[in-house]
Amino acid sequence: MEAFIVFFTRYLPAFADGFLITTWVAALAAPTAMIWALVLIIPRLARWKWLTRLVDGYVEIMRNSPLLVQMYLLYFGLPLLGIFWSSIVCGVIAIALQHGAFLSEILRSGIQSLSQRQWEAGSAIGLRRSAVIRLVILPQAFIRVLPALGNQLIVLVKDTSLVSAIGVMDLTLTGKVTIERSGASFEAFIAVAMFYLVLTTVLGLALRVVEVRAARRYG
Amino acid sequence: MKSILLSRGRALVAAALFAVGAAGAGHAQEASRLDEILSRGKLIVGVSSESPPFGFIDENSELVGFDIDIARLVAKATFGDETKVEFVRQSAAQRWPNAQNGTVDFGAQTTTIYADRAQQVAFTRSYIDGGVVMVVRNDSPFQTLADFNKADVTIANLTTPTQEERAKRLFPEAQIATFDGIAAQFNAVKLGRATGAQLDGPVAAWYVKQNPDMRVIEERLTDVVNTGLFMKPGDFRLWRYLDLVVDEMTGGYLFADYSRIYEKWFGTKPLNTKWYLNQPQK
Known part of the structure; x- marks a missing residue:
């Protein structure tokens, strides 16, 4: 334990830098993924048949291939097309592309779980379809799927560790560098895990607050 | 019945003696x-x-x-x-x-x-x-290590600490990208993500042999490890x-x-x- 504290204090500045980078990647990727998810359900809500099928195909490809491979494709593949996005940008986009697909599936399940009568009631009081979606369907669907959305966001935060493979000096890569430097693999991974735990716990608490408030307001 | 008890007693004594002997031997020669x-x-x-x-x-x-x-x-x-x-x-x-x-x-x-x-x-x-060299693409105009100390240069490092220290010391102006595998580090240069990669001499020779579109800068990064x-x-x-x-x-x-x-x-x-x-x- 004492050895761990010595190790921890010695490498704390490096871990703090890594923690900031990981937080930054997550803070960029999570909203991007959420917005992308909302874009992805538009064709279904608007009943654009062909576009809906296209989105279904996209979701299948995204959730059936590993995020790491997608990240490699963006980072090492795009330069062949003359596109040189930075490693952080490639990482954030890869995360948003895959997690957007998962999040849109969650939203879809929420929308489908609502009774058909909600749609009918909306149009019965004279709302147009777009207004029914905006005022009746989406708010209710959101509340139903909040726990699932929260889960997915926590998975997203943990998946940011994959950006270490394309050279982003995040928590995970900081851990690997620290291991190379010290040979103390156990201590380093414990420290890395602790920082991730801090991040996901804070996120989890925030999500719980949102859930409780939403339930109080609409439930 | 008695004889069994007796032999049990003897076995115990023998075991105890053996343990003492083994402990003595342990003192004479460390277990390894x-x-x-x-x-x-x-x-x-x-x-x-x-x-x-x-x-x-x-x-x-x-x-x-x-x-x-x-x-x-x-x-x-x-x-x-x-x-x-x-x-x-x-x-x-x-x-x-x-x-x-x-x-x-x-x-x-x-x-x-x-x-x-x-x-x-x-x-x-x-x-x-061990000694470290710089690997670049064949089409790179760089010939000496001094060419790498520029702000628009990215050096691909491995996660090892000496590479980081060396890059910061020799190329304070350059950017650094860190990878956790030699193949990723090498590919970063091959695909134009980075300008040069620090590799162990023998490893660099091996990779360049497999990839004729790459070459090693003649001037070495001197450190012997x-x-x-x-x-x-x-x-x-x-x-x-x-x-x-x-x-x-x-x-x-x-x-x-x-x-x-x-x-x-x-x-x-x-x-x-x-x-x-x-x-x-x-």
Whole structure:
């Protein structure tokens, strides 16, 4: 334990830098993924048949291939097309592309779980379809799927560790560098895990607050 | 009935005497993993399987490389048979716990000796010098190391600490990108993500041979680093034994074998650490 504290204090500045980078990647990727998810359900809500099928195909490809491979494709593949996005940008986009697909599936399940009568009631009081979606369907669907959305966001935060493979000096890569430097693999991974735990716990608490408030307001 | 009791009593006494004797022997000779290795009849060695030409899988799916042959040479010195060795493939990060918890007797994994690491594992003396070179694309205009000290240059590093320190010292103006594998580091340069990658001389020679569109900058990044076998600390006899074998390889009776292995993988003969013995007397 004492050895761990010595190790921890010695490498704390490096871990703090890594923690900031990981937080930054997550803070960029999570909203991007959420917005992308909302874009992805538009064709279904608007009943654009062909576009809906296209989105279904996209979701299948995204959730059936590993995020790491997608990240490699963006980072090492795009330069062949003359596109040189930075490693952080490639990482954030890869995360948003895959997690957007998962999040849109969650939203879809929420929308489908609502009774058909909600749609009918909306149009019965004279709302147009777009207004029914905006005022009746989406708010209710959101509340139903909040726990699932929260889960997915926590998975997203943990998946940011994959950006270490394309050279982003995040928590995970900081851990690997620290291991190379010290040979103390156990201590380093414990420290890395602790920082991730801090991040996901804070996120989890925030999500719980949102859930409780939403339930109080609409439930 | 009585005789059984008596013999039980005798057995107890004998066991107690034996325990005392064994404890006495323990004082005379420290228990060591070396005894375990000798009675087991083979070595268990941790190696890399993804660091050509030190330890990698060849086109016949065989584990080969300089470190593999060095481990076989230790087996030959120990048992007179270079096949008496079992290899455990481990990643760079895995090598430390595997040595510390005794999964392997020792590691032979192009492991550079640093003070930080020597606090966690016990190193033998160096069995091969390491030196670092810069790899660039063939179409790169860069010829000398001075060309790399510019703000629009990105140096691809491995996660090792010396690479980071060296890059910051030699190229303070340049950007740094860090990768956790040599292949990713190399590809970053090949695909134009980075301008140059710091690689170990032998590793760079190997990769450039496989990729004719890449070349090595002639000017070396000068640092010499030492590479040791490493093991769980605190086992004096095993550590002393392996250190002695390494000493014999690099400048003793095992040098002929060592020299053959070295030439097989690097194409040149190594310098005997006792090279001065062949110098003419003044």
